[in-house]
Amino acid sequence: MRYLTFALAKGRLAKKTLALLEQIGITCDEMKDPDTRKLIFVNEEMKLKFFLSKATDVPTYVEYGAADIGVVGKDTILEEGRNLYEVMDLGFGKCRMCVCGPHKAKELLKKNEIIRVASKYPNIAKDYFNNQKNQTVEIIKLNGSVELAPIVGLSEVIVDIVETGSTLRENGLEVLEEVCPLSARMVVNQVSLKMENERIRKLLADLNSLINKEA
Ligand SMILES: Nc1ncnc2c1ncn2[C@@H]1O[C@H](COP(=O)(O)OP(=O)(O)OP(=O)(O)O)[C@@H](O)[C@H]1O
Numbered sequence: 001m002r003y004l005t006f007a008l009a010k011g012r013l014a015k016k017t018l019a020l021l022e023q024i025g026i027t028c029d030e031m032k033d034p035d036t037r038k039l040i041f042v043n044e045e046m047k048l049k050f051f052l053s054k055a056t057d058v059p060t061y062v063e064y065g066a067a068d069i070g071v072v073g074k075d076t077i078l079e080e081g082r083n084l085y086e087v088m089d090l091g092f093g094k095c096r097m098c099v100c101g102p103h104k105a106k107e108l109l110k111k112n113e114i115i116r117v118a119s120k121y122p123n124i125a126k127d128y129f130n131n132q133k134n135q136t137v138e139i140i141k142l143n144g145s146v147e148l149a150p151i152v153g154l155s156e157v158i159v160d161i162v163e164t165g166s167t168l169r170e171n172g173l174e175v176l177e178e179v180c181p182l183s184a185r186m187v188v189n190q191v192s193l194k195m196e197n198e199r200i201r202k203l204l205a206d207l208n209s210l211i212n213k214e215a
């Protein structure tokens with residue numbers, strides 16, 4: 001039997017992903033050592049391999065088949081636009097992609113003015129304004145702390161993730177429009193789904209019954 005390889009996003013989603021897999025009997029004790037610098041972990045009995053990578057790289061590993069299965073946020077899937085199958089909503093990591101800014105920027109979204117939009121997600125922002133709203137905008141790519149942009153005058157609005165809304169509130173900003181809801185998703189390599197169909201189907205069925213039981 002060949003190894004089934006999982007690419008998991010490190011950061012916010014990692015713990016919950018491992019906890020979910022553990023509940024359906026997919027474990028990797030090696031990974032729990034907090035001091036390890038190892039990058040790849042193996043469960044020999046179950047013929048499984050796991051690695052943690054930057055969230056934005058998960059779809060890349062899965063598209064090329066370096067991982068059969070990945071777990072990553074819907075935001076990253078949309079932004080990266082890779083060829084893969086999104087097979088399941090895992091129901092955690094829930095948040096929203098939103099257009100945010102100061103209250104006064106609401107007008108600018110109505111008037112169809114050419115505005116500047118800062119975002120860590122330039123493709124999602126471009127798609128929303130060009131294809132869904134038909135508003136011509138200038139997109140400015142940032143790498144984090146995006147809420148700064150409208151405060152210091154880099155852009156009129158931002159497209160960013162909102163969970164509790166506290167980052168916005170503490171900076172005098174608000175949600176102006178919602179782009180889409182987000183959560184963690186399981187993605188599968190297109191060839192792996194055919195070649196390892198039985199094992200992957202079983203995994204999805206186990207996850208499905210667990211998630212439905214919890215809901
Ligand atoms: N409040 C939140 N802020 C950001 N992401 C969230 C939030 N809640 C859930 N998520 C989900 O968690 C994912 C990973 O977030 P995390 O902050 O770990 O990574 P990142 O910000 O993409 O990485 P980095 O900080 O290295 O750029 C996001 O892609 C999103 O799907």
Ligand SMILES: O=P(O)(O)OC[C@H]1O[C@H](OP(=O)(O)OP(=O)(O)O)[C@H](O)[C@@H]1O
Pocket residue numbers: 143144145146147160161162163164165166167168
């Ligand atoms: O609505 P909230 O609960 O406040 O969460 C949303 C905030 O959290 C994320 O930032 P993150 O902590 O990942 O830092 P970053 O902006 O540097 O990416 C996101 O980009 C928002 O800034």
